[in-house]
Amino acid sequence: MRKLLNQLYSAAEVLAAVCMVGVLLAVLTSILSRQLEFHVSGLDAYAGYFMASAGFLALASTLRHGEHIRVTLILNALAPAGKRRLDIAALAVGVAIALSLAVFSTKLVIDSYVFNDISTSNDATPLWIPQLGMAVGTILLLIAFIDLLVSRIRGDESGMNAEEQQRHE
Numbered sequence: 001m002r003k004l005l006n007q008l009y010s011a012a013e014v015l016a017a018v019c020m021v022g023v024l025l026a027v028l029t030s031i032l033s034r035q036l037e038f039h040v041s042g043l044d045a046y047a048g049y050f051m052a053s054a055g056f057l058a059l060a061s062t063l064r065h066g067e068h069i070r071v072t073l074i075l076n077a078l079a080p081a082g083k084r085r086l087d088i089a090a091l092a093v094g095v096a097i098a099l100s101l102a103v104f105s106t107k108l109v110i111d112s113y114v115f116n117d118i119s120t121s122n123d124a125t126p127l128w129i130p131q132l133g134m135a136v137g138t139i140l141l142l143i144a145f146i147d148l149l150v151s152r153i154r155g156d157e158s159g160m161n162a163e164e165q166q167r168h169e
Helices: 002-035 043-064 073-077 080-114 128-153 162-166
Strands: none
Touching: 002 043, 002 128, 043 128, 073 080, 080 128
């Protein structure tokens, strides 16, 4: 199961990187089109879609690598047992928040598809397509939070690398 989850997080990282390349290509094409005096409709919107998708798709991997900002002032003042309980409680809150994000972003995609929502720009992109990145990213974030919570409950600290454990934000 661990191998499958790690592959899932890695696939999301790759998709986030592809989206960042999409941002680059959209911006470069926009710059070039202005210099060569032709217009490609919707490039700014596509750059935004790619940027949002990249951010959401990277959330789960960022969590698993311990790269989200954690304020450890209270956590470091506690004894190991209290630290563990507070960490588990914080992860449970993270699961609840990620669950609501996943549910609402998935509902947004479904509603956009059902009601045939399109962008207001000339390209008339069906909005459910760029919204997929957000929905998939929040679902993966939920999976990562559950994964980390279960690991902590079992007493496994491997989800946090040593570098993150030394960091004090």
